[in-house]
Amino acid sequence: MVARLTPDQKAPKNSKASASISNKVAETEIPKKSNRGRHKKPQEGPKEPEYFPEKRNLEDLWQAAFPVGTEWDNMDKLREINWDFSNLEKVFEEGGELYGKTVYMFGCTEPQLLEVNGEQKVTLIPIIVAVVSPIPPSDKIGVKSIQRETEDIIPMKAMKMAWIPYIPLENRQSRVDRLKTQIYTLGCSQRRSALKHLKIERVKQYDYCLPYLQPLKADEDEDDTVVNIMYPLEPPIVCDFDWELDDLEEFADELVQEETLSEDQKDAFKEYVKEQVRERKRAQRQAKEARRKAIEDMDPATKAAFENMQFYKFYPVQTPDTPDISKVKVPYINRYYGKAHVLM
Template identity: 65%
Template sequence: MARPKGKKRAAEDPPAEAEAKAPAVRGRPRKSAKTEPKPPAARGRPKKSADTEPKPPKPEAEYFPEQRNLEDLWLSAFPIGTEWENIDKIKEFNWNFENLEKALEEGGKLYGKTVYLFGSTEPQLLDVNGESKIVLIPIVVAVDCPFPPSDKIGINSVQRENEEIVPMKAMKMAWLPYVPLEDRLSRIDSLKTKIFTLGCTQRRSALKHLKTERVKKFDYCMPYYMPLTPPEEEDDTVVNIMYPLEPPIVCDFDWEMDDMTDFIDEKVKDEVLPEEEKEKFKDFIKERVRERKRELKQAKDARKKAIDDLDPKLKEAYANIRFYKFYPVKTDDTPDVSNVKAKYINRYYRHAHELL
């Protein structure tokens, strides 16, 4: 039988050549039988070599004692009247005012009451590790009153001739709300604190730009308070004398207790006053007595007017006002202050109702 017309059959190609001549196939190329499969890619981070040096152990965490809720309250009360250069001496010891904290916490005598606190310092000779040393003891006065006891500051000292009563803001001071530790993450405007401390915004770094007289005023500041009942001043009839001589005569004269003639003769006898200065000295004393009496009358009239103008609620609050004076409690690392405690606060507040 005859073959059908068409192309002659080509001789079979070798496998390699046939594969090369094979038409391209769409999609992924076929793997050659001789192609070795790639190893699967390792997932994650590469494994550390056994030769890698181990990291040093982490240091143990330090544990500090938990802070008490009102632990820094006493530090928030500005130590008014303390010289700027001595303020840092307050932190010479780790003072503890847990007595103040307990008085304001639940169960304490000041718990739930509105109180205003100010600080101060009292230098005293104390035993420190077997040695006598002058220590600046911090104290805190708590005023139990629903209203601020005063918005004024008194500036007075033996070095100053005249007393000044100025607004707190004139000395950059004000009553500021105190926020306990547990509330410091809360919104300030949502807090309703009943604890206020005397604060001072004067920056110590700016003192060098102030006049010396201005800086010294801070040293002589003390919280002012005008009681409804005037205190019985023991020195109401006493005047301070500074007669201009070389050296000057500095003394006190009590116009009720001292006889003028005997007082002057004694100064002459002690060779303090020259004989020819007797009449001038007498006139000087009389003028000082007249000035003092005039000052007392003016102060009495001003007090009466201020009390008459008081709001009835404020007058009632002042009638029931109470002062509490706190000293630091004894601890192992602080000096013992139990023998130097005193109820006296200052010339305006006079004495505390209770000493703690």
């Protein structure tokens, strides 16, 4: 009787060969990787949450005011010290002296010899001047040329400067056009990266900028009769000449006797002094005329605003991280603004 296979069964072609191959495969089975020498990475516990100090609402207010007249190379030095202007912030908070008032602010710097980390060094102190006024104090800037002693009064926009609304931190997510701010800071849109493309004379103009204010009264030196002389010799002759008190001939003779000026340079020196005196008198006349015309052109509201302007001058608050500036605080702002009404 012959056994028959079902369709799903297959007879092995060579049972001995199949067994031999199976044995070899079993013998050459790929070994499993050993865990010897391996270290399990320890499981990290839950991370401690990081806490960052909450930013104050007006924390960057002092930095928003462009430090007018500061050399571009010195801008970064202002951040080397952790200056604290919390006194400026407090006057704008509810209950503060300037809360709810319209204020225009600009920055400047004052170089002083201070002790920093146990070492005496010339340090730039940042200063903030706040002008309390319903109108901008000026749309002009004073620029002192490199060669001349007097300033040229030019529009702010010529130096890429303008009054910019300041937005407190808590309101910066809101639409600016819907906000009603009462704080304006003097900003400058000149990019530092573009300075290398400007002429040296243009870059230097920024070093000689002064916030301008058209005074209603004559400043202290408008009728001054003294001119500063710097006669171009090697070394230069540096002195002061008073055209009312000094006789030019005697003045030049004294310099010759002191061997500061040679006899053959005497006449040229006298002409130079005369030109300096003429230039100074011309500048004084122009200043008086500009003030007279400005007053005449003012409407009563503008004139009242200028007469009632209040100037606040802010120095940084003393902290353990900042040098002692208590002995160098002065109310003087600049030749246009004169002295501050309030020194903080």
